[in-house]
Amino acid sequence: MLTIDKISYSKDIPANFVNYLLIEGVLCGFLGFVLSFIILFYIEKYFDIGNYTKTDVYKLIGVVLFTQVIYHVLLWPMLNIPINYFMGRPIELTLVQKLTNVPHFLAYFVVWLFVVLTLKLVYYINTIKLRQLQLETNLKESQLNTLKGQINPHFMFNSLNNIRGLMLEDVDKARGMLTNLSETLRYSLTKSEVNSIALEDELEMVENYVEISKIQFENRLKFESNIESDTLNIQIPPMIIQMLVENALKHGISNLKSGGIVKLSTIIENNQLQIKVANSGTLQKSNNSTHLGLQNIKKRLELLYGKDASFTLNEIEKEVIATIKMPLV
Missing domain, CATH: 3.30.565.10 (Histidine kinase-like ATPase, C-terminal domain)
Structure with a gap:
């Protein structure tokens, strides 16, 4: 994401630069939202929250990094359109300047991943608790029925x-x-x-x-x-x-x-x-x-x-x- 401090204040800065920043934020958020479904698909399909291994964790990290690569490959071509429209001219950034945005967006993905995994873990724990209660209830019913079966013949x-x-x-x-x-x-x-x-x-x-x-x-x-x-x-x-x-x-x-x-x-x-x-x-x-x-x-x-x-x-x-x-x- 471009920041104002990267562009020197001068008379050449268009008045609608703020509008560009808003459009940029929307595009960055939309692209991140779409690509997050790649991570979500992997978690739902291949990552077992109740029985994962180190290999599964490494694969998940690889998927996150893969989405980051796709994100930054698609990001700058998408931003060229609003840059040319609002700024009136393209802004040339070096590879190093572009890479400075990687930690920024990676942090968003990591936070999003943490929230998703937390929700999955809570759901998993609640599911396990529910199953445990059902098993205990079934066991109690079975034991009570067995005990009742001991009563009637004994008395009869x-x-x-x-x-x-x-x-x-x-x-x-x-x-x-x-x-x-x-x-x-x-x-x-x-x-x-x-x-x-x-x-x-x-x-x-x-x-x-x-x-x-x-x-x-x-x-x-x-x-x-x-x-x-x-x-x-x-x-x-x-x-x-x-x-x-x-x-x-x-x-x-x-x-x-x-x-x-x-x-x-x-x-x-x-x-x-x-x-x-x-x-x-x-x-x-x-x-x-x-x-x-x-x-x-x-x-x-x-x-x-x-x-x-x-x-x-x-x-x-x-x-x-x-x-x-x-x-x-």
Whole structure:
């Protein structure tokens, strides 16, 4: 680009020299804009922003330098037209004078290249983040579906075994147990494709399960519930309370000859839903138990709520207390 300081101030300078400078700026900008598409084409077609090598960088530098050569080859013939029109005579510049413009225009190209690569990098990072979130979501859904698949057969097999043992003893009780089991299975099938349900709906499932279990334990099982009304509409993972109660019966009440009591309570505390299931007995470590139910609960809470939810199992004064804390949703 010609600058005023390169031309000595004299009476020979035409009055419309400023107009020439404006036209020159427009032509230089237009030529640079057109040639920038060569670099852009190479970046889009051959330069992988996420997996480039040194060779790719060298090639990109070569493309930039190539466009600079084309730029300056075309620049001066283009400028001769406005020079002759506005200046009234051609301005003779030496090769050295022409080359002094190279760093000036190269700087523009480098800045433009930096902006383009920055935008490409931001787009690449956002794309990677989106793909990562999609993968994590798909993985969580897959894991949750697997865990749900562990719930239904585990509960169903236990119930069917109880019915089989009861069929020869009391047909009426067995029929009642089948009715409760069918309601339970209907619930588990209709809710298996969702990750949350109202606590009130879950309680119906728990009541059916307890009724089934009372037939097995008879007078050895007592069940109490203390549910705060404010918690009834809170969304929770399906069958998670049922699993707590099932664990209390399987590892607690079933080991006591005289039976015991299972107490269910829900409260809202510190902006969290707190679910407690307490049963008579003590914590016992069994090498034959896989603790699948407890592992299932922990994993589902982790997948759904991350660090915002917790599950603990403690023994206090010959009573085992399972506590779930989860955020209000």
